[in-house]
Amino acid sequence: MNSLSTRRVLLGITGGIAAYKSAELTRLLIKAGAEVRVVMTQAATQFITPLTLQALSGNRVHTALLDAEAEAGMGHIELARWPDLILIAPASANFIAKLADGKADDILSTLLLATKAPIAVAPAMNQAMWANVATQENLGVLAARGVKVLGPASGEQACGDVGLGRMLEPPEIATLCAAMFGAGLLAGLRVTITAGPTQEAIDPVRYISNRSSGKMAYALATEAAAAGAQVTLISGPVALATPERVKRIDVISAQQMLAASLEAAAQCDIFIGVAAVADYRPEQIATQKIKKGAATMTLELVKNPDIISTIAALDRRPFTVGFAAETIDVERHGAEKLQRKSLDLLFANDANATLGSDNISATALWPQGSMALGPASKRRVAVQMLELLRQQYDLKHSQA
Numbered sequence: 001m002n003s004l005s006t007r008r009v010l011l012g013i014t015g016g017i018a019a020y021k022s023a024e025l026t027r028l029l030i031k032a033g034a035e036v037r038v039v040m041t042q043a044a045t046q047f048i049t050p051l052t053l054q055a056l057s058g059n060r061v062h063t064a065l066l067d068a069e070a071e072a073g074m075g076h077i078e079l080a081r082w083p084d085l086i087l088i089a090p091a092s093a094n095f096i097a098k099l100a101d102g103k104a105d106d107i108l109s110t111l112l113l114a115t116k117a118p119i120a121v122a123p124a125m126n127q128a129m130w131a132n133v134a135t136q137e138n139l140g141v142l143a144a145r146g147v148k149v150l151g152p153a154s155g156e157q158a159c160g161d162v163g164l165g166r167m168l169e170p171p172e173i174a175t176l177c178a179a180m181f182g183a184g185l186l187a188g189l190r191v192t193i194t195a196g197p198t199q200e201a202i203d204p205v206r207y208i209s210n211r212s213s214g215k216m217a218y219a220l221a222t223e224a225a226a227a228g229a230q231v232t233l234i235s236g237p238v239a240l241a242t243p244e245r246v247k248r249i250d251v252i253s254a255q256q257m258l259a260a261s262l263e264a265a266a267q268c269d270i271f272i273g274v275a276a277v278a279d280y281r282p283e284q285i286a287t288q289k290i291k292k293g294a295a296t297m298t299l300e301l302v303k304n305p306d307i308i309s310t311i312a313a314l315d316r317r318p319f320t321v322g323f324a325a326e327t328i329d330v331e332r333h334g335a336e337k338l339q340r341k342s343l344d345l346l347f348a349n350d351a352n353a354t355l356g357s358d359n360i361s362a363t364a365l366w367p368q369g370s371m372a373l374g375p376a377s378k379r380r381v382a383v384q385m386l387e388l389l390r391q392q393y394d395l396k397h398s399q400a
């Protein structure tokens with residue numbers, strides 16, 4: 001993966017022959033893991049059909065500001081708030097002038113005035129239009145406002161001229177967009193993540209466990225590896241595929257998870273305890289299958305070790321991050337666990353809403369503050385969690 005994973009990219013297409021390349025660009029952005037919504041100017045629809053972009057992006061294409069049906073789906077202000085990046089490709093000379101002027105006379109220019117997202121433009125025009133002082137001054141205005149200008153390239157043009165003004169090729173634009181999100185947020189860091197439930201044996205065929213799916217931990221492992229970290233995933237029994245470039249160690253019981261965690265923690269920078277470790281285990285594991293007999297039976301349970309507290313108490317402890325799935329008073333219980341387990345960061349969430357689901361909302365808590373994350377997919381929230389984690393990790397190390 002790359003840093004476009006789960007990023008929301010709003011692709012604006014303006015009128016120019018290079019608009020036919022926007023179809024390929026949409027495909028590449030989606031292949032890199034981005035969510036893409038397309039907005040087209042009226043002129044752009046003369047070059048490529050909205051239906052093509054709708055089919056490729058999987059989302060309805062917006063072409064008009066005053067379209068009651070489109071507004072009912074996602075209104076233009078909501079659309080302006082949606083993206084992590086607005087990319088205009090191709091950006092015509094006329095549209096660049098409009099953007100520099102701050103005009104809002106169609107859906108795309110209106111969105112650009114209303115958004116707080118970063119903006120990138122990939123100019124595409126005839127070489128004389130590109131060289132014109134007016135265009136160059138407009139680009140200067142945009143650059144001063146922080147708009148990123150991607151390209152253009154030099155070469156043969158649709159009109160027969162040769163020179164600067166061709167739109168960059170779609171793979172180059174996709175690469176530059178990924179770079180805008182800063183590749184390698186966790187480059188060089190060693191991250192250990194515990195995942196899933198543990199199973200505590202009662203006899204050879206029975207165990208005590210819980211409903212943890214492991215999805216949140218696997219999303220974090222996927223995104224941490226994508227962000228350049230060296231990831232060790234210590235996993236209880238789950239039905240999930242091992243994420244790419246992740247070292248997975250399978251365990252069953254809490255005691256096995258503790259042993260694997262201690263070994264990994266000795267050589268990691270960040271330890272994230274996402275596992276729903278069973279709090280208790282049967283005192284005795286029967287060597288043979290227990291036969292049914294009496295109307296009632298009692299199992300004697302003993303407390304399991306608290307893995308994350310053990311890691312946090314190590315002399316050379318990694319930056320230690322916990323989770324708290326609660327059913328009531330989520331933030332209060334989370335804050336109490338952050339302190340009691342001496343964690344650097346904790347994500348508290350509502351267990352009823354989260355267990356087994358693909359979505360999550362959580363509250364991040366650290367000793368000096370808190371922040372709400374989501375609701376969104378576990379993959380997307382994982383990215384937000386890792387960004388916050390990196391900030392807190394840097395702050396802690398700058399104080400050390």
Ligand code: C5P
Pocket residue numbers: 194254273274275276277278279304305306307308309321322323324325337
């Ligand atoms: O179960 P509890 O709410 O206490 O879990 C809070 C945090 O502690 C989680 O990060 C979990 O992975 C960790 N934990 C642990 N060992 C336990 C119980 C919980 O590492 N025995």
